[in-house]
Amino acid sequence: MKTAVAASHLTQTFTSRTGTVEAVKDVSFTVAPGEVVALLGENGAGKSTLLDMLLGLASPTAGSVKICGTAPAQAVRAPRVAAVLQSGGLLKDLTVKDQVAMVAATYPTAPKVWAALEAAGIADIANRKIAKCSGGQQQKVRFAIALLSDPEILVLDEPTTGMDVKARAAFWESMHAQATLGKTILFATHYLEEAQDFADRIIMLSHGSVVADATTEQIRAQAGVRTVRFRLDGGSELALTAQQQEEWGVQLSPAQKGRYTLSCVEVERFLAFVLAEYPLTQLEVTQPTLAEAFSILARTN
Missing domain, CATH: 3.30.70 (Alpha-Beta Plaits)
Known part of the structure; x- marks a missing residue:
């Protein structure tokens, strides 16, 4: 059986002045192609550290991870996986359209910029400078950039940070559209309602460890x-x-x-x-x- 994501005994340890900190502790799970999975946990639960390892941005202290059967960095280069992270990567003096177009120019396949803007729900602010965009709008710009490569897997780290209620609803409507296209979606969130309403399955993290991995109803029963x-x-x-x-x-x-x-x-x-x-x-x-x-x-x- 094919797997989109396979994490096996992932552990990430940091050394600080006060001692050793285990940000992620022996985490194992798989995600099937086309599945929508939420990593749910409070701030500091280890979600972002785990996603960094899945994207090849950090090497695990122990354990292994495969994305589409390959190393994370290789899957990113393919590009079979794309990410929407919490911050960074945008040039404030560019317009929204020019920012997305600049990234699109680095691809040999000449992705369609306008289609990405529409899919992300920001075609109406295409000529607005990044510096004039709200935090939520900038997140949508990152989402548009992630869609340029038409990835098989979308990895989202707290994607609605900085969005108001209306913007969050619009964002998840866009994500629903991607899910109907069969994309695998793995997103980290501390919003319970987002995990409950959007995910097929929830992986709950607490202090770096998985405390539950099931559907919403199964988790409620498991308690x-x-x-x-x-x-x-x-x-x-x-x-x-x-x-x-x-x-x-x-x-x-x-x-x-x-x-x-x-x-x-x-x-x-x-x-x-x-x-x-x-x-x-x-x-x-x-x-x-x-x-x-x-x-x-x-x-x-």
């Missing part, structure tokens, strides 16, 4: 804890022993007018007990949100 809400009628009060609470992983909040809300790990065992013992109504069981799941998984790994 284990679910929220249970119900009402006890007839003046009944829920009474659980300390042993039951420990065995079932129950964290119980005070009842509000007969209405109970609690978190529980062993939901099936808990419900088997309360349904047999109590006049229970208005039962509701929900999985944790993605944010709650991330917090739980980061804390327990």
